[in-house]
């Protein structure tokens with residue numbers, strides 16, 4: 215039987231090949247990933263060119279790629295061969311969506327599992343989540359290439375390499391640079407420059423030293439590592455571990471690519487063959503780098519283009535005129551050209567108008583070069599005074615990164631006006647959901663989640679960033695809803711515009727009537743406590759579905775806080791709930807929100823909780839102190855200060871009011887309505 219013996223022969227050969235592969239499973243090399251059998255999840259995919267794309271420029275995504283077969287790190291071997299060494303070499307590139315604004319970076323990882331479905335993206339890099347970050351049970355080693363400074367993980371800057379053992383707080387890290395032996399010095403590298411680079415990770419088990427080295431793609435491996443850190447990995451790694459990559463984007467995104475990868479657990483990893491690596495996709499057109507365009511287009515076309523641009527520029531010069539001063543060059547990376555914004559918003563057409571608020575009109579737009587959707591806020595600003603400080607502040611606000619903040623992308627200045635460019639939020643502002651007759655209304659599930667979102671954004675501004683940022687205008691119309699109805703706080707720090715000279719009376723209280731803490735009228739000074747007050751009013755707003763001030767209402771109903779307080783005192787707090795919810799809510803959550811709202815909107819600043827406590831109450835990690843009956847307000851856990859007991863004593867006999875008429879009192883309990 216010729217045919218069957220041939221088949222047998224073939225099978226034997228195949229199984230032989232299989233065996234030889236299996237023997238080599240602890241080492242591999244990919245010069246491009248065409249046909250590679252990797253385990254991919256999330257946004258990760260292998261492009262037809264063989265490029266491994268961990269994330270594209272979609273926001274808030276993560277992607278993982280693993281070598282399918284676990285690497286056996288033989289720890290049982292013996293004392294003579296301690297934990298084996300390993301070595302890896304990879305070529306990667308990070309291409310930000312907008313120049314200098316990036317997603318979070320990528321990491322080479324060694325992990326006991328390929329399942330990272332519970333991990334979150336953003337600053338967690340798709341590696342951990344808030345509850346398992348730092349746990350020794352993770353058994354994860356990551357070499358992070360991090361492009362964002364996250365103070366919560368003690369990051370050193372927004373361009374570093376770090377060694378992470380079970381935690382995003384790196385055991386060691388360094389700004390990205392490589393040692394050039396020809397020049398005898400370190401040369402710094404920007405991860406975000408979009409060019410391919412190489413990373414080498416070498417572990418010397420007997421000496422318990424982990425070396426990490428980075429260099430531009432076409433350079434030989436530098437002979438001095440960037441990091442050479444003592445780490446005893448035998449303590450962390452298990453016998454069978456997967457090796458691969460993790461990457462994540464946040465409110466702003468980057469393409470994260472891996473071009474090639476070699477790995478070896480029994481010797482130094484082979485060098486990649488640079489010429490075989492897949493090319494990166496053509497660079498996005500950016501105004502900073504016209505040279506890319508020039509290379510691609512024939513000269514005639516360029517001349518023509520320049521002529522057209524020149525002609526258009528000449529004609530439109532006035533139309534697109536901007537104000538740009540000497541001191542501003544430092545902020546060029548965050549500057550948008552007026553022309554781009556003009557084109558993006560179709561000439562600030564009424565049709566593109568998203569809304570008009572206290573600070574100006576907001577337009578929807580699509581950036582011509584990158585198709586990124588944006589929201590442009592146009593603020594008229596006549597004064598020149600204080601501009602320098604304000605622009606500096608915009609630059610620092612742009613560095614605020616949190617999944618529940620509307621990301622500020624940059625600015626532009628013209629005569630008499632200032633334009634701020636933000637991430638576009640497809641679902642618009644929350645007040646439209648709360649106060650319109652739109653059906654179905656925003657469910658309690660979403661409302662409660664949005665409350666937590668906004669609380670976590672405020673906590674970040676107050677406590678988690680490098681400096682305290684006051685919002686000063688927390689309210690439902692400043693909360694925007696993104697594509698999946700999560701809440702994002704917008705307009706942070708904008709109130710400062712008034713401090714920088716626009717308004718000569720700098721004592722002017724910024725904020726919105728109904729959300730202003732009583733002490734603001736006396737001191738005029740905004741504090742984290744005044745933000746908490748406004749957040750309290752916002753919580754009540756979400757529960758009651760009414761505006762904080764209702765000037766058409768009965769006198770005693772004008773202030774929502776007083777009105778809710780009245781019901782609470784009568785033990786009927788659940789009567790204030792938004793009828794549009796039609797009774798579908800969790801009673802415990804609703805009660806928590808109403809009572810916590812009242813606590814936050816307490817007239818005495820000292821009685822208000824801090825945002826960290828608010829977060830703990832909302833998460834249910836700490837239970838809200840049981841509020842005592844009637845007059846003895848909030849005294850169960852907060853020791854009453856003198857002020858507080860004054861407050862309590864000035865309303866001695868409240869219980870009588872309920873029976874007569876719940877709302878008969880014209881005595882304002884909380885003096886919010888000024």
Ligand SMILES: *[C@@H]1O[C@H](CO)[C@@H](O)[C@H](O)[C@H]1NC(C)=O
Pocket residue numbers: 257270271272
């Ligand atoms: C990213 O990839 C996903 C699917 O893999 C796709 O839906 C999305 O449109 C892509 N985003 C961009 C910005 O290309």
Ligand SMILES: *[C@@H]1O[C@H](CO)[C@@H](O)[C@H](O)[C@H]1NC(C)=O
Pocket residue numbers: 286288289290291292
């Ligand atoms: C681990 O090391 C021991 C002792 O050297 C050896 O007997 C065993 O075969 C090794 N296991 C693997 C999976 O290499």
Ligand SMILES: *[C@@H]1O[C@H](CO)[C@@H](O)[C@H](O)[C@H]1NC(C)=O
Pocket residue numbers: 332333342343344345346
């Ligand atoms: C975090 O991840 C761990 C393990 O992957 C999972 O068990 C846990 O439920 C996650 N926690 C949260 C808050 O998502």
Ligand SMILES: *[C@@H]1O[C@H](CO)[C@@H](O)[C@H](O)[C@H]1NC(C)=O
Pocket residue numbers: 388393398399400439440441
């Ligand atoms: C180069 O960087 C390494 C690692 O950060 C550092 O130890 C070394 O001192 C630097 N060398 C020079 C010449 O600056």
Ligand SMILES: *[C@@H]1O[C@H](CO)[C@@H](O)[C@H](O)[C@H]1NC(C)=O
Pocket residue numbers: 416417418423424425437438439442
């Ligand atoms: C790590 O770096 C040190 C310092 O340059 C060097 O002596 C050592 O040989 C390196 N080890 C490995 C495994 O590359």
Ligand SMILES: *[C@@H]1O[C@H](CO)[C@@H](O)[C@H](O)[C@H]1NC(C)=O
Pocket residue numbers: 241242243476477478479480481482483484
């Ligand atoms: C792994 O190391 C061994 C021993 O130095 C070497 O022969 C082999 O080519 C290496 N393999 C890879 C894929 O780097």
Ligand SMILES: *[C@@H]1O[C@H](CO)[C@@H](O)[C@H](O)[C@H]1NC(C)=O
Pocket residue numbers: 313314502546547
């Ligand atoms: C990005 O920022 C760096 C340093 O902050 C600066 O040197 C560089 O010019 C900026 N690049 C672009 C394209 O804006």
